[in-house]
Amino acid sequence: MIAPEAAGLKMSLRPPYRPQALRISLNHAGVALLAALGVLGVVVYIIKLITAWGDRAEWAYPTVVLMFILSTATAAPLIAYASRMAKGYWALPLRRVAALYAVPSLLSFVLLIPIMASLPPLDGRSTLWFEFRAGAPFLTDALALAILLLTGMALLWFSAVPDLAGPPSRVRAMGRWQRLLFLNWSGTARQWKVLRAANLALGAFYLMGYAFVHMLLTTDLGQSLLPGWRSGIFPVYSAVTGIQAGIAITLLTAALMRRFSPEAGRFIGDEQAAALGKILVAATLMWFYFFWSDFLLIWYARLPSEVAAMQVTVAITYILPFALTGLLMFALPLALLIFNRVRQSLSLIAGVSALIVVGLLFDRIRFFVAPMANPSPFGHAMHELPAPYWPNALDVLFVIGFIGLMVAVFVYAASRIPVLNGWEMRQGAMLRKERTFMKTHVYVIGKPD
Amino acid sequence: MQSQAKRELLALYEEPDQAADAVERLHSAGFEDNDIEILSSTPYPEGAFGEGHTKHRLFAFPFAGAACGMAVGIAWIVGAQVSLPIITGGKPVVAVPAIIQILYEGTLLGAVLFTVLGVLFESRLPDGVGLYDDRISEGYIGISVMARERRLPDAQIALEEASPIDLLSKEGSLMHAPGTT
Numbered sequence: 001m002i003a004p005e006a007a008g009l010k011m012s013l014r015p016p017y018r019p020q021a022l023r024i025s026l027n028h029a030g031v032a033l034l035a036a037l038g039v040l041g042v043v044v045y046i047i048k049l050i051t052a053w054g055d056r057a058e059w060a061y062p063t064v065v066l067m068f069i070l071s072t073a074t075a076a077p078l079i080a081y082a083s084r085m086a087k088g089y090w091a092l093p094l095r096r097v098a099a100l101y102a103v104p105s106l107l108s109f110v111l112l113i114p115i116m117a118s119l120p121p122l123d124g125r126s127t128l129w130f131e132f133r134a135g136a137p138f139l140t141d142a143l144a145l146a147i148l149l150l151t152g153m154a155l156l157w158f159s160a161v162p163d164l165a166g167p168p169s170r171v172r173a174m175g176r177w178q179r180l181l182f183l184n185w186s187g188t189a190r191q192w193k194v195l196r197a198a199n200l201a202l203g204a205f206y207l208m209g210y211a212f213v214h215m216l217l218t219t220d221l222g223q224s225l226l227p228g229w230r231s232g233i234f235p236v237y238s239a240v241t242g243i244q245a246g247i248a249i250t251l252l253t254a255a256l257m258r259r260f261s262p263e264a265g266r267f268i269g270d271e272q273a274a275a276l277g278k279i280l281v282a283a284t285l286m287w288f289y290f291f292w293s294d295f296l297l298i299w300y301a302r303l304p305s306e307v308a309a310m311q312v313t314v315a316i317t318y319i320l321p322f323a324l325t326g327l328l329m330f331a332l333p334l335a336l337l338i339f340n341r342v343r344q345s346l347s348l349i350a351g352v353s354a355l356i357v358v359g360l361l362f363d364r365i366r367f368f369v370a371p372m373a374n375p376s377p378f379g380h381a382m383h384e385l386p387a388p389y390w391p392n393a394l395d396v397l398f399v400i401g402f403i404g405l406m407v408a409v410f411v412y413a414a415s416r417i418p419v420l421n422g423w424e425m426r427q428g429a430m431l432r433k434e435r436t437f438m439k440t441h442v443y444v445i446g447k448p449d
Numbered sequence: 450m451q452s453q454a455k456r457e458l459l460a461l462y463e464e465p466d467q468a469a470d471a472v473e474r475l476h477s478a479g480f481e482d483n484d485i486e487i488l489s490s491t492p493y494p495e496g497a498f499g500e501g502h503t504k505h506r507l508f509a510f511p512f513a514g515a516a517c518g519m520a521v522g523i524a525w526i527v528g529a530q531v532s533l534p535i536i537t538g539g540k541p542v543v544a545v546p547a548i549i550q551i552l553y554e555g556t557l558l559g560a561v562l563f564t565v566l567g568v569l570f571e572s573r574l575p576d577g578v579g580l581y582d583d584r585i586s587e588g589y590i591g592i593s594v595m596a597r598e599r600r601l602p603d604a605q606i607a608l609e610e611a612s613p614i615d616l617l618s619k620e621g622s623l624m625h626a627p628g629t630t
Binding site: 128130133136169186188191216 | 488582
């Protein structure tokens with residue numbers, strides 16, 4: 001049994017433990033580097049907007065970044081929801097960390113607009129929208145992503161209100177709208193109940209939106225731009241591997257929190273690694289399951305158009321990114337995660353998580369660069385395999401800068417909103433006690449609702 | 450003649466057991482769950498203080514929103530079909546898979562928006578609860594009771610018997626403890 005961190009069990013209820021936001025300073029080398037990367041991300045984005053508006057191939061690598069964000073930052077809040085649904089107390093110190101990723105997820109919308117503007121007309125190519133032209137795919141996809149992002153922000157804000165509102169006298173001194181934003185918070189039994197219900201309802205909607213957005217964008221930015229690529233499994237593959245990477249980035253963040261935030265570090269430990277590690281193993285196996293299900297069917301059906309698409313994303317054109325993906329998202333993580341010692345150590349599993357996150361980037365390269373850079377997306381089959389479209393210097397800067405911007409936005413959000421969910425952790429401390437059972441110690445956990 | 454208007458008392462307790470005792474004494478004195486409110490800085494399991502089931506209508510909001518959102522989706526689809534001047538021999542212009550996607554999107558949008566509005570609506574303070582004390586956010590548990598003028602002494606006795614650290618009315622502390630509002 002991996003014991004929870006002692007600080008989490010001995011939390012004070014009077015005065016109540018109140019988590020603090022991260023204290024960051026530009027004097028810290030890491031923060032300064034992130035700030036520089038963030039500035040770089042903004043600059044290259046503006047350069048792309050000015051020099052490449054409407055040029056689809058120029059937006060191929062930004063599309064990779066978009067799908068990377070949707071598969072890491074946007075997937076992470078699902079961990080907060082899933083652990084609430086399953087009443088997993090081990091995740092209490094991670095719920096806010098995961099939910100905070102809703103803030104950098106907003107960057108995906110900034111990327112989506114110019115990418116959607118560069119897409120060719122729907123006529124003459126495979127599309128999810130058939131003959132529907134009233135706003136598809138621009139409006140439909142943007143609206144779907146907006147719903148997902150709104151839900152993520154609502155989840156984050158509502159769960160943070162009890163930690164941010166302060167004493168009732170402060171809330172009552174607020175203006176009308178600000179007071180409404182803080183849910184008129186005074187800690188009545190009714191407010192607590194509504195808050196818990198809202199977290200569950202919005203979490204469910206977030207999961208529904210997450211799957212839907214992956215279905216739309218993997219099709220509109222992927223399959224419908226590469227003639228012959230027809231896969232019902234790919235949207236699910238994208239969503240599931242996103243969850244794998246969402247877990248990985250949460251573990252990675254947790255390890256960094258423990259290292260660099262003395263306050264959060266008291267509560268984050270190997271218990272989180274042991275619990276999330278099991279799910280990460282399952283998600284790693286799912287990577288292979290969905291890849292193989294997709295691959296096997298097409299490879300043995302031998303339809304020339306479908307085989308050609310598979311040759312682009314797997315076997316020939318982007319074989320290098322595919323090989324790196326297989327190695328970093330499946331082979332190495334599986335080989336390492338089968339050992340308890342790796343799975344139950346936050347430091348070690350953070351290393352495996354880093355491999356998965358890097359692997360995901362190559363995975364999105366092999367899937368989305370070819371369709372976005374494809375000069376002839378019309379028809380139902382490719383006449384010849386396209387040449388690989390490797391990144392130029394601006395693309396490399398874009399990928400580095402925008403992912404750096406994503407991390408910088410996360411750190412900034414964590415410096416404004418406490419990185420621990422104080423009220424849930426206090427409740428967890430109240431309902432989880434260590435007891436002696438015969439000659440050993442066990443944890444007695446109360447799960448009232 | 451005594452006034453029939455309700456007035457509020459707020460008692461502060463150090464320990465949850467004292468607060469539960471206060472709720473029990475209030476029930477014994479004839480006060481109903483609707484008259485009693487519990488305030489705390491940490492969520493306690495429902496019923497921990499012996500209070501009744503707290504009702505809210507949050508779950509109605511997503512359903513209402515989903516219905517409205519679906520209606521918008523249907524209007525979107527119908528508008529798309531009507532605005533396309535294509536003779537299709539009676540078949541729909543828009544294919545069923547596209548229809549389902551639009552309906553899903555509209556329904557989800559409505560459900561999310563109405564849930565957010567529902568949280569804002571349901572989070573208003575219950576009518577009549579006006580007293581507060583910042584010590585609640587310091588971990589003390591507040592038990593608020595609404596009582597008619599003639600029943601105020603009964604409420605005060607019930608709350609005092611559970612050993613509060615302070616007892617407040619609109620006029621101020623009834624226990625003359627320091628640091629009260």
